[in-house]
Amino acid sequence: MDPPEAELCAHMQAYLDGDIEAFDALYAAFAGRLRGYLLSQCRDATLADDLLQETFMQIHRSRRTYQPGRPVTPWIYAIARHVHLMKRRSTGRRTRFEDGMAADARTADASHDSIGSIVDGDLVRRALREVPADQREALLLHHVEGWSFVEIAARLGIRVNAAKTRAFRGMRKMRDHLKGSQG
Amino acid sequence: MTTPTPPKLRDAIRRDLRPTRPLRPPFVRALVLIPIAVAIVLSVPGLRFFRSDMAVIGFVKAWGFSFGQALAGLVIVGVALRESIPGRALSRGAVVATVAAGLAIPFVLLAVTASAFNVGPEQGRAWEEGVGCFRVSAVSAIPALIAAAFLAARALPTRPALAGALYGLGCGLVADAGLRLFCEYTVPSHVLFGHGGAIVGAMVFGAVAAKIVGPRR
Numbered sequence: 001m002d003p004p005e006a007e008l009c010a011h012m013q014a015y016l017d018g019d020i021e022a023f024d025a026l027y028a029a030f031a032g033r034l035r036g037y038l039l040s041q042c043r044d045a046t047l048a049d050d051l052l053q054e055t056f057m058q059i060h061r062s063r064r065t066y067q068p069g070r071p072v073t074p075w076i077y078a079i080a081r082h083v084h085l086m087k088r089r090s091t092g093r094r095t096r097f098e099d100g101m102a103a104d105a106r107t108a109d110a111s112h113d114s115i116g117s118i119v120d121g122d123l124v125r126r127a128l129r130e131v132p133a134d135q136r137e138a139l140l141l142h143h144v145e146g147w148s149f150v151e152i153a154a155r156l157g158i159r160v161n162a163a164k165t166r167a168f169r170g171m172r173k174m175r176d177h178l179k180g181s182q183g
Numbered sequence: 184m185t186t187p188t189p190p191k192l193r194d195a196i197r198r199d200l201r202p203t204r205p206l207r208p209p210f211v212r213a214l215v216l217i218p219i220a221v222a223i224v225l226s227v228p229g230l231r232f233f234r235s236d237m238a239v240i241g242f243v244k245a246w247g248f249s250f251g252q253a254l255a256g257l258v259i260v261g262v263a264l265r266e267s268i269p270g271r272a273l274s275r276g277a278v279v280a281t282v283a284a285g286l287a288i289p290f291v292l293l294a295v296t297a298s299a300f301n302v303g304p305e306q307g308r309a310w311e312e313g314v315g316c317f318r319v320s321a322v323s324a325i326p327a328l329i330a331a332a333f334l335a336a337r338a339l340p341t342r343p344a345l346a347g348a349l350y351g352l353g354c355g356l357v358a359d360a361g362l363r364l365f366c367e368y369t370v371p372s373h374v375l376f377g378h379g380g381a382i383v384g385a386m387v388f389g390a391v392a393a394k395i396v397g398p399r400r
Contacts, residue, residue, distance in 0.1 A: 016205060017202050020196065023196055028188075060199065064204065064205050065267075066205055067208060071270075081341065
């Protein structure tokens, strides 16, 4: 049986005051329900587990948006839904990006025999792995996640021009690898 | 307790856990914008000139209604801030009612307070005057828009475009509250484009800005 809202509100207030055991109590109260909810949304057990963790991290980051005295349950579910939608959006972008890269590679050499592997996306993933980690991160944040270079620079603690350079060099290396693996 | 917190998650939370003060209620936070709203209402006519029929329409219909409109704008910013709180999203009906009321306010006030209807720019200057009012209103809304965007970004707007459009609407109303002390034209084409268009422009700007900034968290 789910704990009453008043009890959840008390846990939430204690959590805002810095009590880790109150967080444990909230996790115990919501983890099962939230996992079921997320599973119903994404229909993938592994992804639902990841989203559950991300939901609790987002709850932690956004805990100051909880208004004391108000019901905790709708607040937490709204965050879970937000996390799920953000994930779905970024997955869609990533898929489009990989499909786009594969299409570029096909255009570059349509007659080549490796079309099957390109369609599978393996070629793109392999090419991405060949890109140095710092360049890959900037490349993915910009082209897949859609972050601006200002945001990437803030996130990585580098200058905006450095973020642009990393993403550009990463893309160039990836293209070279894709061309090389076909020729 | 039936489900223990996974150790890695618990460690991550504990490392970052400290007493946190919750955000104030949305309408209290919207009050932060009062000085900006007052400054906008005063500065739009103050930096240029007041409409020539100020004495005819009277103090209440001029200043009183302008500050009333600015207050309505702040209420809509409060609604936008509420929309930015997880679990407090507005219903579709509430959104439609808020937007309809917000867009109607300037026209209702115009109808109630105009000393004469069909007052318009001189022939051949309609476009220029319309663009002038649009520009004054849009530029005046910017300080309030920035402040409202900052307030909304401190929360977690789960529908950022909607939240942005609402605070754009609120800030557009605040700017128009100053503009109505400056512009006395009442012809529909000027009012719709120069005044209503600027409010809609602020809505669009707010929605786009929030959409770009909002989903990054």
